[in-house]
Amino acid sequence: xxxxxxxxxxxxxxxxxxxxxxxxxxxxxxxxxxxxxxxxxxxxxxxxxxxxxxxxxxxxxxxxxxxxxxxxxxxxxxxxxxxxxxxxxxxxxxxxxxxxxxxxxxxxxxxxxxxxxxxxxxxxxxxxxxxxxxxxxxxxxxxxxxxxxxxxxxxxxxxxxxxxxxxxxxxxxxxxxxxxxxxxxxxxxxxxxxxxxxxxxxxxxxxxxxxxxxxxxxxxxxxxxxxxxxxxxxxxxxxxxxxxxxxxxxxxxxxxxxxxxxxxxxxxxxxxxxxxxxxxxxxx
Numbered sequence: 001x002x003x004x005x006x007x008x009x010x011x012x013x014x015x016x017x018x019x020x021x022x023x024x025x026x027x028x029x030x031x032x033x034x035x036x037x038x039x040x041x042x043x044x045x046x047x048x049x050x051x052x053x054x055x056x057x058x059x060x061x062x063x064x065x066x067x068x069x070x071x072x073x074x075x076x077x078x079x080x081x082x083x084x085x086x087x088x089x090x091x092x093x094x095x096x097x098x099x100x101x102x103x104x105x106x107x108x109x110x111x112x113x114x115x116x117x118x119x120x121x122x123x124x125x126x127x128x129x130x131x132x133x134x135x136x137x138x139x140x141x142x143x144x145x146x147x148x149x150x151x152x153x154x155x156x157x158x159x160x161x162x163x164x165x166x167x168x169x170x171x172x173x174x175x176x177x178x179x180x181x182x183x184x185x186x187x188x189x190x191x192x193x194x195x196x197x198x199x200x201x202x203x204x205x206x207x208x209x210x211x212x213x214x215x216x217x218x219x220x221x222x223x224x225x226x227x228x229x230x231x232x233x234x235x236x237x238x239x240x241x242x243x244x245x246x247x248x249x250x251x252x253x254x255x256x257x258x259x260x261x262x263x264x265x266x267x268x269x270x271x272x273x274x275x276x277x278x279x280x281x282x283x284x
Contacts, residue, residue: 030187034160034180038195041177042129045282046158046195047105047274049098049134050211051142051202051233052091057099061085061092094202094234095145101200101267102134102149102157108275109133110155132197132278133158137188138170138179142202147173160188189214197282198229198274201261203237219260220253229277231270235263 016022056064068085071077109115109132134150136143138159150157151173159174162182170179182188192199193215201212212232218224232238247253264270 027184027187030182030184031190034191037177037180041156043133043158043178043195044129044131045197046133046135047109047198047200048192048196049102049136049142049146049200049202050204050208051094051098051145052204052208053137053139053141053143054205055091055095055141055145055203056088057095057145058089058092061089065089091203095142097233097267098142098145098200098202099149099152101270102146103153104149104267104271105132105274106134106150106153106155106157108271110153130156131282135160135192135195137161137207138174140171142204144171144173147171160191162188193218193224196228197226198231198277200231200233200270200274201238202233203241209241216257216260220257227277227281229274230261231264231273232261233264233270235265238263 010016017025065085065088068077068082072082112131115131134146134155134157136146136157136159138147138161143159147157147159148171156178157174158178158180159170160180160182161170162185170181180188180191189211192211199215201208215224215228215230219228219230244253244258248255248258262273264273
């Protein structure tokens with residue numbers, strides 16, 4: 001008797017899909033799958049928060065410091081642990097500021113006529129959708145704070161997580177339908193920038209610097225043509241981390257390049273600059 005076999009279809013062949021030969025398929029999947037979900041959820045544009053994944057809330061930082069001091073009495077801590085816990089408490093203000101700024105921006109967005117109309121009815125004309133939705137990297141720290149603020153306001157937010165060895169899962173303030181898991185950093189950054197009308201850069205480390213510098217480069221080289229507001233939160237921190245004036249003095253950037261972003265030092269200032277930018281360029 002003849003024996004017939006039934007081969008596995010290419011798009012069901014996991015060995016192939018996970019191979020080097022199918023890398024382009026996986027890259028395209030990280031373009032089309034998010035695009036499909038954004039359309040399904042009527043997401044038009046976003047306000048993106050960047051910042052450190054290592055920062056925690058004021059409550060959590062205080063609890064950590066109490067625990068360190070308790071261990072210190074018993075002589076069971078390393079020399080620098082107390083300093084780290086004290087610094088974590090000091091930096092927790094950025095987490096709290098991100099929560100509050102996100103909450104206020106979400107409340108403002110939800111009260112826009114277009115968004116109020118959409119929230120009141122499922123039947124909308126083609127092309128209408130949710131405007132200025134909070135978006136983060138989906139993980140802990142400032143990312144969590146941004147999503148938490150949107151949740152406190154009663155609004156939706158987006159979490160674009162990245163698969164890396166030591167971090168991170170999507171924080172609990174993102175709804176499953178707006179939680180994304182990326183393998184490729186460049187596809188994740190594409191979606192950050194493509195939907196954004198504003199970016200708010202809180203204090204952070206290598207990852208935040210990478211995202212911040214890439215956006216500035218895209219603006220500087222006119223690859224981003226839309227009117228995008230970039231807010232750099234806490235001038236004192238960022239001028240300590242990056243000597244912008246030295247870059248000008250050495251001739252590696254022009255003075256006018258500093259106009260690609262605005263420093264803001266308070267929640268009120270950041271809120272005012274973002275909403276005024278939207279009123280000027282996106283009032284329709």
